[in-house]
Amino acid sequence: MRQVPITRQGFESLKKELHQLRKVERPGNIRAIEEARAHGDLSENAEFSAAKERQSFLDARINELEYKLANAEVIDPDTLPKDKAVFGCTVVLENIDTGDEVSYQLVGPEESNIKEGRISVESPLGKAIIGRKLGDELVIDAPGGRRNYELVDIV
Template identity: 70%
Template sequence: MERVPITKEGYEVLKKELVHLKSVERPENIKAIEEARAHGDLSENAEFEAAKDRQGFIEARINELGYKLGNADIIDPDKLPKDRAVFGCSVVLENVDTGEDVEYQLVGPDESNIEEGRISVSSPLGKAIIGKQPGQEVILQAPGGKRCYELVEIL
């Protein structure tokens, strides 16, 4: 079984979603199925079909979250060395062409959110950053061409 790195915060978000699906979404959906069944002929009952489709989605997501939580390898960024970029750390990159600084936290695929400054270690930029030390160049082959950054600081 492959262990998937995740921060404690990311783990808690997935766990909260799983609890919500089991305690709120699933019971509401079961009720919706029962109400749709009460309307009679199931062969032409759109509410019943929609509720059954929703049930399939809920159960699949519960299974997916259970798998992810079961294989999660919780990593505490505060206990990691700050001499090189590793999972969980935050980094400041300077765009060599523009001089603009950006800050990212390196997280697992389930936690990534570019708007919140969290990028996956399995993304092209995440892979380029991992293992680098302050002062080193980070080169990203982007669809629009090569981008160069300097790793300024590991937070």
């Protein structure tokens, strides 16, 4: 089994989702199946079909979360060196051409969310950043074209 790096926050978020699915969503779905079954002929019962489909989705997601939690390697970013970009740290990049700054936290694939400024260490951008030191220049081929950045801060 391959260990998947994750922050404590990401681990707790997955646990919370799993708890919600097991204790709220799945029991509610079971009740929906029972109610739909009570309506009679299952061959033409759209409610029953939808509830069974939802049950399959919930079971698959529960299994996926259980696997991810079992294989998670929780890493505390505070224990890692700050002299280079490593998992869990937040980096500030300055666009060399425009002077604009962006910051990203380097996280595992399970907790990446670009809108929240968290990128996976396995993404092309994450791979370009990981291991870099202050002052290093990065050339990143983005969908909008090539961009040149300088790593100006590691938090």
